[in-house]
Amino acid sequence: MTADVHDQLSRPLQDLRISIMDRCNFRCTYCMPKEIFGDDYVFLPEESLLSFEEITRAAEQFAALGVKKIRLTGGEPLLRKDVPELIASLRTIEGIEDIALTTNAVMLPKQAKPLYEAGLERVNVSLDALHTDVFQEMSGRKTSPNAVLRGIDAAIEAGLGVKVNMVVRKGVNDEEVIPMARYCKEKGLTLRFIEFMDVGQTNGWDFSQVVSKKELHERVSQIAPLEALERNYFGEVASRYRYRDSDVEVGFISSVTETFCGSCTRARLSADGKLFTCLFSESGSDLRAVMRDGATDGQIHDWIRAVWGKREDRYSELRTEESARNRKKIEMSYIGG
Template structure:
């Protein structure tokens, strides 16, 4: 570990790496079909970071104090030989936790080899248990039973499982209670996510947001919950435990309850751009640095400079008017994951 960079003034604990911009769904939340149709130009393979380049970045970020690595997409399971990358990351000294965010459609096939390679956790996106609404939100691709089979395979392989449900008025409010019941019984944590204005193509409106308070009020009618303390500083989900001891739920509420002040997450897109915020408009190119003759110390110095100078606090500043006036396009969710 390089002593020059192991203590940043601004904490950096969590690195999220997108390994591909491709996805087999076209979810209305981050990849609306009218934009990401069959003719959409995804990144060619030579523009995407190699496994060796990703491993190198992980080593550099670990020198800053990063302990948690999350693999994202697009859909990360569409990246060939993903277990190989997981094994490479697992071998980096200082990495304590490796997680992956996935839509679960390919998880039945890959859960066991990913666990054997060193993956610890998966967060699986599922917005409804009802096929018609599920397909309406994912571009008419995939079936609920396929995702549920992936969830079971992940649990059987020994992976820790969390579920993510984006809640949007007019789309899936009626699914809040069925989802809560189902995953309470299965003993998997379900995290509700307020519909956010990620990217520029999902047609976001403030009126479509179903708030954290409204979500919790609904769940309370099914089974009372009480707020509990976060597991660690900077945890983005507000935690609530069922009073009958039947597990817990979470709510990620960046629209109604900003958490910018505690953010310690950096994000790297598939082509190697560093983003200091989920709602960023610009990134810093690391790919060219990695492919130059610079050593790790020089690349690390650039990363440290960008991180220390970050001023992002979009969730704190967000209003419908600021969204209208924003001149620069935000990076798309499909490009850097969640």
């Protein structure tokens, strides 16, 4: 990114999350509770979704503004047809150094190899428990956690890097912290614990269900002492550690108890083309309308820069239990992680 672009942006823009599907094959308690997203829930029609060509065109302008990392999310992104074609297209964009995908891993046994061959570098797998009953309570489905574990194995075999994300909810799956940490340590996988956040309006969040980074760190240290690692880049949201008796890393994402709004470099693009400058946004700006109204690449570039340059997001720093209840926030299933 050139110096003049740095000067024109309120904070560096380095990381783009693109939701390519608004639905999932799970309806988890965290982002798609089954009492809200039942079998009769109406999802977006296909024509409302950004096409792969539109996603690539938008990503080119984000890259011109400094984005180096792209992560494809959902919903469940692998429910979208021909995802390897999109990855291959994004791989050609100058300036993009890292492409990853967040998934529940169930479809990876069939898709891991073509994803890797298309240029995908790693997957971030959502796995909140190893015990079947707890896993099913968190996922909202009768699927076995073994389906996710098979997907992890398939990703490793295909050559993909794997990170595991675990949302910890007190009284629901917090007893799974140690089993999950042991599993990932034995497999040599980075595990990132995520504090239960008040994303959206439907996940029933309150602060009493949050297991703090401090408590998680204390629990994981029972396996082996941890030592802190330096951040890999400005804006990295996970506090990184490694076990002293190995090179395996563990991370903690503490949006509730230790906020990081001031260093946020991440934009989010929904499946239907809304640009969000914060995970906790109330509304997004309609990039799809700009593109479909015939904007040139230069106009798209300037529009993105203007939206990002006006951002004043500090929700995590200002959060109270009252604001968490009363503020209308976009659902995680719509905006992605």
